[in-house]
Amino acid sequence: MPSPQIIQTGQIVQTLFTPKQVAKAIGVSESSLKRWCDQGVIHMKKTAGGHRRLPIQEVMRFLRESGHSIVDPAVLGLPSLSGQGERVVARSRLMFRDALVSGNEEIARRVLYDLYLSNIPLSQMIDQVFAAAFEDIGNAWECGQIDIFEERRGCQIAQKVLFELTAAIPYGLPNAPLAMGGTCSGDQYTLATICVEHVFRSLGWRATSLGTNIPFESLKLALIRSKPKIFWISASYIEDIDQFREGINSLYDLAESMGTALLLGGRTVDVELRKTLRYTAFADSMQHLEAFAKTQYVSPQPEMPTGESQGNVENE
Amino acid sequence: MPSPQIIQTGQIVQTLFTPKQVAKAIGVSESSLKRWCDQGVIHMKKTAGGHRRLPIQEVMRFLRESGHSIVDPAVLGLPSLSGQGERVVARSRLMFRDALVSGNEEIARRVLYDLYLSNIPLSQMIDQVFAAAFEDIGNAWECGQIDIFEERRGCQIAQKVLFELTAAIPYGLPNAPLAMGGTCSGDQYTLATICVEHVFRSLGWRATSLGTNIPFESLKLALIRSKPKIFWISASYIEDIDQFREGINSLYDLAESMGTALLLGGRTVDVELRKTLRYTAFADSMQHLEAFAKTQYVSPQPEMPTGESQGNVENE
DNA sequence: GCCAAATTCGTTCAAATCGTTCATTTGGCT
DNA sequence: AGCCAAATGAACGATTTGAACGAATTTGGC
Numbered sequence: 001m002p003s004p005q006i007i008q009t010g011q012i013v014q015t016l017f018t019p020k021q022v023a024k025a026i027g028v029s030e031s032s033l034k035r036w037c038d039q040g041v042i043h044m045k046k047t048a049g050g051h052r053r054l055p056i057q058e059v060m061r062f063l064r065e066s067g068h069s070i071v072d073p074a075v076l077g078l079p080s081l082s083g084q085g086e087r088v089v090a091r092s093r094l095m096f097r098d099a100l101v102s103g104n105e106e107i108a109r110r111v112l113y114d115l116y117l118s119n120i121p122l123s124q125m126i127d128q129v130f131a132a133a134f135e136d137i138g139n140a141w142e143c144g145q146i147d148i149f150e151e152r153r154g155c156q157i158a159q160k161v162l163f164e165l166t167a168a169i170p171y172g173l174p175n176a177p178l179a180m181g182g183t184c185s186g187d188q189y190t191l192a193t194i195c196v197e198h199v200f201r202s203l204g205w206r207a208t209s210l211g212t213n214i215p216f217e218s219l220k221l222a223l224i225r226s227k228p229k230i231f232w233i234s235a236s237y238i239e240d241i242d243q244f245r246e247g248i249n250s251l252y253d254l255a256e257s258m259g260t261a262l263l264l265g266g267r268t269v270d271v272e273l274r275k276t277l278r279y280t281a282f283a284d285s286m287q288h289l290e291a292f293a294k295t296q297y298v299s300p301q302p303e304m305p306t307g308e309s310q311g312n313v314e315n316e
Numbered sequence: 317m318p319s320p321q322i323i324q325t326g327q328i329v330q331t332l333f334t335p336k337q338v339a340k341a342i343g344v345s346e347s348s349l350k351r352w353c354d355q356g357v358i359h360m361k362k363t364a365g366g367h368r369r370l371p372i373q374e375v376m377r378f379l380r381e382s383g384h385s386i387v388d389p390a391v392l393g394l395p396s397l398s399g400q401g402e403r404v405v406a407r408s409r410l411m412f413r414d415a416l417v418s419g420n421e422e423i424a425r426r427v428l429y430d431l432y433l434s435n436i437p438l439s440q441m442i443d444q445v446f447a448a449a450f451e452d453i454g455n456a457w458e459c460g461q462i463d464i465f466e467e468r469r470g471c472q473i474a475q476k477v478l479f480e481l482t483a484a485i486p487y488g489l490p491n492a493p494l495a496m497g498g499t500c501s502g503d504q505y506t507l508a509t510i511c512v513e514h515v516f517r518s519l520g521w522r523a524t525s526l527g528t529n530i531p532f533e534s535l536k537l538a539l540i541r542s543k544p545k546i547f548w549i550s551a552s553y554i555e556d557i558d559q560f561r562e563g564i565n566s567l568y569d570l571a572e573s574m575g576t577a578l579l580l581g582g583r584t585v586d587v588e589l590r591k592t593l594r595y596t597a598f599a600d601s602m603q604h605l606e607a608f609a610k611t612q613y614v615s616p617q618p619e620m621p622t623g624e625s626q627g628n629v630e631n632e
Numbered sequence: 633g634c635c636a637a638a639t640t641c642g643t644t645c646a647a648a649t650c651g652t653t654c655a656t657t658t659g660g661c662t
Numbered sequence: 663a664g665c666c667a668a669a670t671g672a673a674c675g676a677t678t679t680g681a682a683c684g685a686a687t688t689t690g691g692c
Contacts, residue, residue: 018639018640019640019641020639027332027369028679028680029679029680029681030640030680030681031679031680031681032363032364032365032678032679032680034640034641034642035678035679036364041364047687047688048687049641049687049688050640050641050642050686050687051639051640051641051686051687051688052640052641103524103542105524147534147538148530148531148534149526149527149530149534149535149537149538150538152498152526152527152528152529153524153525153526153527153538155527156510156524156525156526156527157524160479163476163479163480163483164483182465182468182469188504190506194472208419208421208469208472208473209469209472210465210468210469210472211465211468211469211471211472212468213468213504214464214465214468215464218463218464218465221463221465222463222465222466222469226419334648334649335649336648336649344670344671345670345671345672346649346671346672347670347672348669348670348671350649350650350651351669351670363678363679364678365649365650365677365678365679366649366650366651366677366678367648367649367650367678368649368650
């Protein structure tokens with residue numbers, strides 16, 4: 001698997017991009033980019049086997065000097081992150097976390113975009129960068145290392161960047177199946193349910209997040225009105241376990257009678273609690289969710305890489 | 317073969333279109349469009365081979381300024397222009413409200429794009445369409461006419477569409493003044509503070525919303541750390557009036573000692589309560605906010621119309 | 633060190649765009 | 663109405679672009 005490499009030259013780390021990545025980044029076809037390389041418009045290096053590798057500096061120069069300056073150099077200007085492989089995702093997690101904590105929207109955006117360019121599927125991106133970063137943030141918060149506003153601001157930025165990224169994903173064949181869901185009463189955590197929505201959309205579903213803090217009675221109403229194929233509940237915080245149990249179970253009974261799958265997720269729902277709950281499937285992560293969604297429907301033309309063919313990136 | 321491409325320009329996901337597409341979309345000949353490009357009426361990029369590529373922001377700016385309407389919006393992936401004329405704002409409010417309640421993201425998006433293309437400033441859009449629609453929704457909710465999930469879903473959609481719209485608007489001089497703010501403890505209402513952020517950005521500021529439900533102590537910390545020119549508090553819900561008063565007042569004292577303006581807003585803060593609060597300015601609406609922001613800083617090149625020169629559209 | 637999967641290579645080819653020229657329409661003026 | 667300048671839209675060969683293909687290469691895992 002080909003991909004940009006990080007070549008250590010003494011202390012200087014030089015990043016190389018593949019034509020595919022650069023083409024994607026500046027919005028031209030791979031063919032054109034290769035042609036420009038061969039014409040000498042863009043200077044490049046070649047591997048021993050003849051694969052083109054474009055140094056970041058050269059790409060930036062090309063963008064500036066040719067009238068072709070489509071892209072802000074900042075996009076590819078990310079010095080230390082590019083390529084795929086175990087290290088990249090792990091490093092992205094750290095960069096993303098730091099960007100969120102320090103309120104640096106710009107870097108947060110670049111990290112995600114870089115992952116997108118590397119064909120990391122959205123589900124994996126969320127699991128291993130998004131969620132992982134927030135786990136770190138949560139820990140740091142409990143240790144008093146970061147302040148509340150930093151966490152909140154991080155959520156805001158993450159949300160915004162995620163919106164921007166997925167705005168690039170066309171969605172919704174009109175006859176695609178419908179997924180719908182949200183969080184229960186007392187659970188104010190928007191990000192998780194939005195992530196679920198976006199992952200479903202990246203898989204070709206029509207998906208709508210209902211939002212947060214919705215009583216079970218209202219969730220049932222939504223279920224009855226819209227009759228989705230999958231109804232998800234994202235549980236990041238449980239106010240009252242007994243009420244939660246009762247709510248989920250009655251929701252499941254309703255869903256089952258309608259032929260709707262009830263998909264439950266969230267780290268708050270531990271194994272013990274799970275035993276007392278009825279649901280169609282439980283998803284620990286977006287990759288689980290993706291796997292389950294695919295048992296229900298496979299989009300004819302996946303618009304985002306779907307992960308099954310992307311097993312090359314290790315879990316941290 | 318041309319096709320819309322997705323690239324990244326530092327801040328936003330940008331879509332490039334070919335002259336043919338844009339020509340079809342706005343219903344003029346390709347020749348004319350090419351001529352306009354060459355005359356500089358529409359700013360464009362060129363590929364290495366000399367083909368013209370038009371950024372969506374530039375197309376939208378041209379549409380606004382030239383008064384052209386979109387004939388075939390599907391080509392650009394944009395919503396269609398539904399109405400033009402005086403009643404736009406009033407009608408939009410109703411359409412937007414209904415779209416939010418029924419969960420119709422498409423229509424909600426279309427309404428906002430319509431308004432943008434009609435040269436409605438963002439502040440006015442928010443006051444008279446966004447806020448007005450939510451006022452209607454709030455009323456309907458109290459009367460039991462709509463369900464909780466419908467309101468929540470409406471918030472989700474509104475938020476998403478607002479993000480999408482402002483992603484299509486260029487913003488942000490790097491050395492513009494900084495505005496920052498959020499909501500206090502107990503106030504979970506995200507939309508308002510996000511709107512504030514976006515209005516500031518549309519005026520050329522650098523703005524960051526810290527998010528919701530932030531204790532005053534943490535707000536103070538954010539203030540000290542970032543030293544913004546304006547710090548806003550959006551109050552949609554007040555948990556404890558006495559604590560709120562104390563918090564705001566001490567926040568103001570801190571802000572004042574730092575030369576930061578404290579901007580307070582939100583309909584929950586009635587006139588009586590206001591008398592007991594210290595603040596630099598109070599904004600009833602985004603248009604007030606805009607007016608105040610302009611006393612502090614005026615962007616050299618406003619990217620969104622600023623309202624004062626836009627008297628052609630009646631208020632409902 | 634070897635294998636399988638994924639990516640890239642190099643090529644070909646159809647479709648789209650370029651820049652230009654020219655006929656037609658539009659709008660202002662007498 | 664008649665005239666003229668400006669703007670528009672259509673048509674043309676030359677050039678550029680994007681997609682597809684089997685073959686070669688790279689990569690990560692065992």
